[in-house]
Amino acid sequence: MEKQTFLEMAWSYTRVLVLVLGTLSAAAIAAWSAVQGMVGWQHVTLFMVAALWIRVSITLYNHRYFTHGAYQFTPLGAYTLKPLLLFGSGMAVQGSTEMWRGAHLKHHQYVDDWSQDPHSPNAPGGLLSKMWGFLWAHIFWMVYLKSVSKPVPSSQPRGWLEKIYGYDLTYILFGPILAGSIAWLLIGWLGVAWYFAAVCVTLHVTWGVNSVGHMWGSRPFPTKDCSRDSWLFVLLSPEYFHNAHHAFGSSARFVHKTWQLLFDPEYLLLVACLRLGPLSLVRDIKVPSAEHVRRRRQTLV
Numbered sequence: 001m002e003k004q005t006f007l008e009m010a011w012s013y014t015r016v017l018v019l020v021l022g023t024l025s026a027a028a029i030a031a032w033s034a035v036q037g038m039v040g041w042q043h044v045t046l047f048m049v050a051a052l053w054i055r056v057s058i059t060l061y062n063h064r065y066f067t068h069g070a071y072q073f074t075p076l077g078a079y080t081l082k083p084l085l086l087f088g089s090g091m092a093v094q095g096s097t098e099m100w101r102g103a104h105l106k107h108h109q110y111v112d113d114w115s116q117d118p119h120s121p122n123a124p125g126g127l128l129s130k131m132w133g134f135l136w137a138h139i140f141w142m143v144y145l146k147s148v149s150k151p152v153p154s155s156q157p158r159g160w161l162e163k164i165y166g167y168d169l170t171y172i173l174f175g176p177i178l179a180g181s182i183a184w185l186l187i188g189w190l191g192v193a194w195y196f197a198a199v200c201v202t203l204h205v206t207w208g209v210n211s212v213g214h215m216w217g218s219r220p221f222p223t224k225d226c227s228r229d230s231w232l233f234v235l236l237s238p239e240y241f242h243n244a245h246h247a248f249g250s251s252a253r254f255v256h257k258t259w260q261l262l263f264d265p266e267y268l269l270l271v272a273c274l275r276l277g278p279l280s281l282v283r284d285i286k287v288p289s290a291e292h293v294r295r296r297r298q299t300l301v
């Protein structure tokens with residue numbers, strides 16, 4: 001890990017504190033407004049739309065497309081679906097897409113190596129270390145984000161839209177500031193609080209994959225890391241099929257049994273976007289064969 005100067009550390013702590021406390025405050029204001037009876041259908045709708053939009057965008061764009069190249073966009077999809085997903089990625093306040101990709105690739109490369117994985121919860125030691133490991137993997141790793149993960153160039157094609165969401169300053173302008181302004185224009189300041197409440201919830205859902213997803217749950221695939229399928233949280237995001245994801249990193253599908261498809265609706269959305277004939281929005285969806293999945297259940301890799 002690169003050593004940071006005092007000023008860099010102070011800035012890193014400030015950044016993370018503003019993000020965590022700011023979004024928590026927004027969630028508290030939203031909850032308070034609900035208790036006071038100040039909330040209408042429009043606030044709840046805005047919250048649900050923002051949370052769902054962010055959830056779909058992070059898993060389909062940041063993770064499955066931009067980081068792992070698990071599918072591609074058709075020319076039509078590049079002008080329709082992709083901008084929608086990029087805006088959702090910006091709304092999420094999870095860092096620029098380049099930084100997100102850099103941190104996640106490093107996670108896959110050094111998974112659960114405490115000294116090299118950007119957010120492994122597996123701190124060596126006893127119970128106290130385990131508690132610190134959870135907090136580290138959930139939030140505190142971000143303080144060191146800049147020093148542990150440099151942006152890694154992607155092989156995906158980049159237009160001006162990708163560049164906007166690929167840099168810290170521009171994604172903040174076209175992500176949270178633009179989304180917050182739209183919420184304000186639509187329903188005023190309380191709308192802004194409800195939008196950032198959605199950001200708060202989705203941030204913890206994503207961070208939980210790093211912490212919970214490597215601590216609690218089942219391991220249907222014998223990977224060399226500690227990744228888990230955390231069934232308790234799969235309704236929040238299919239990302240919680242995290243053991244399956246580590247077993248098949250470049251798969252566009254996070255579940256590998258037919259009845260489990262209901263828990264990965266984002267994959268079903270991809271398939272629907274593929275099957276639109278001449279109006280298909282995506283192409284080249286990668287999934288492992290049934291035989292590969294069967295063998296992988298019995299092979300430690």
Ligand SMILES: [Zn+2]
Nearest residue numbers: 107227242246
């Ligand atoms: Zn992982």
Ligand SMILES: [Zn+2]
Nearest residue numbers: 104108245249
């Ligand atoms: Zn991944």
